[in-house]
Amino acid sequence: MSADTEPDSTPSESAAAVSQETIPDREDQALLEVRDLDAGYGDLQILTDVDLDVADGEYVTIVGPNGAGKSTVMKSVFGLTNHMGGTVIFDGEDITGLRPEEIIHEGVGYVPQNDNIFSSLTVRENLEMGAYILDSVPQDALDAVFERFPILEERETQKAGTMSGGQQQMLAMGRALMLDPSLLLLDEPSAGLAPDLVDDMFDRIDAINDDGTAVLMVEQNAKEALRRCDRGYVLANGQNRYMDDGDVLLNDEQVRRDFLGG
Numbered sequence: 001m002s003a004d005t006e007p008d009s010t011p012s013e014s015a016a017a018v019s020q021e022t023i024p025d026r027e028d029q030a031l032l033e034v035r036d037l038d039a040g041y042g043d044l045q046i047l048t049d050v051d052l053d054v055a056d057g058e059y060v061t062i063v064g065p066n067g068a069g070k071s072t073v074m075k076s077v078f079g080l081t082n083h084m085g086g087t088v089i090f091d092g093e094d095i096t097g098l099r100p101e102e103i104i105h106e107g108v109g110y111v112p113q114n115d116n117i118f119s120s121l122t123v124r125e126n127l128e129m130g131a132y133i134l135d136s137v138p139q140d141a142l143d144a145v146f147e148r149f150p151i152l153e154e155r156e157t158q159k160a161g162t163m164s165g166g167q168q169q170m171l172a173m174g175r176a177l178m179l180d181p182s183l184l185l186l187d188e189p190s191a192g193l194a195p196d197l198v199d200d201m202f203d204r205i206d207a208i209n210d211d212g213t214a215v216l217m218v219e220q221n222a223k224e225a226l227r228r229c230d231r232g233y234v235l236a237n238g239q240n241r242y243m244d245d246g247d248v249l250l251n252d253e254q255v256r257r258d259f260l261g262g
């Protein structure tokens with residue numbers, strides 16, 4: 001569904017339409033706080049007044065129609081869009097307008113949807129690139145990634161571009177985990193995966209989150225994402241529409257009808 005054909009939904013009774021009043025009070029444990037974010041590309045504004053919170057260790061997902069601006073939210077948190085207004089606070093620091101290299105330093109890892117590996121480099125070289133901001137590659141981080149994704153150790157010397165889609169996605173995640181981020185941004189991690197690999201990918205994301213890393217994920221596979229996450233946001237036309245616990249959104253009649261295909 002394109003942005004200009006999005007349904008003109010109104011808040012339903014159960015799922016909470018987002019306003020400052022409905023954002024939970026997570027002041028004590030807030031890791032990421034996005035407030036009134038306006039952002040876009042060049043002069044083109046895509047996001048308007050977007051609010052979003054991720055608590056320490058929380059698993060949050062953003063769903064919504066094609067072109068809603070979901071990826072733009074992720075890119076904006078990671079300093080890859082033109083910032084036009086509002087603030088992004090991470091772990092108590094104002095990271096609004098910082099460059100991606102600076103944001104990585106703060107503890108945010110980002111796995112983009114496309115072009116998320118270096119195809120001509122080996123698996124190991126890709127992982128080492130994940131730690132490029134450090135003077136040397138931390139062996140314990142490499143060991144932890146290999147432990148989490150044993151296939152990457154098996155394929156250590158293989159050119160990344162020759163691996164399957166699922167393995168490349170694991171590599172992209174592994175690279176982002178090399179700096180042990182406290183927040184991992186995942187843009188469409190199941191995109192392009194064979195159906196039998198999608199569940200495995202979601203299980204791996206669950207495991208990363210269970211080990212304490214907060215996750216902010218954009219997914220087209222909205223129902224499964226809402227099933228797995230703690231809390232979800234529905235974004236449409238570059239604006240917040242709903243925010244609630246994943247299962248509340250999943251079971252909300254209007255959200256289902258307008259955004260989840262019934």
Ligand SMILES: Nc1ncnc2c1ncn2[C@@H]1O[C@H](COP(=O)(O)OP(=O)(O)OP(=O)(O)O)[C@@H](O)[C@H]1O
Pocket residue numbers: 003041044046064065066067068069070071072073220
């Ligand atoms: N680099 C760019 N330059 C200009 N416009 C862009 C750029 N990237 C995205 N857009 C536009 O921003 C809008 C939001 O795109 P975005 O990719 O954030 O949406 P999305 O919700 O992630 O969609 P999808 O589910 O299709 O990936 C779209 O109209 C898109 O065409």
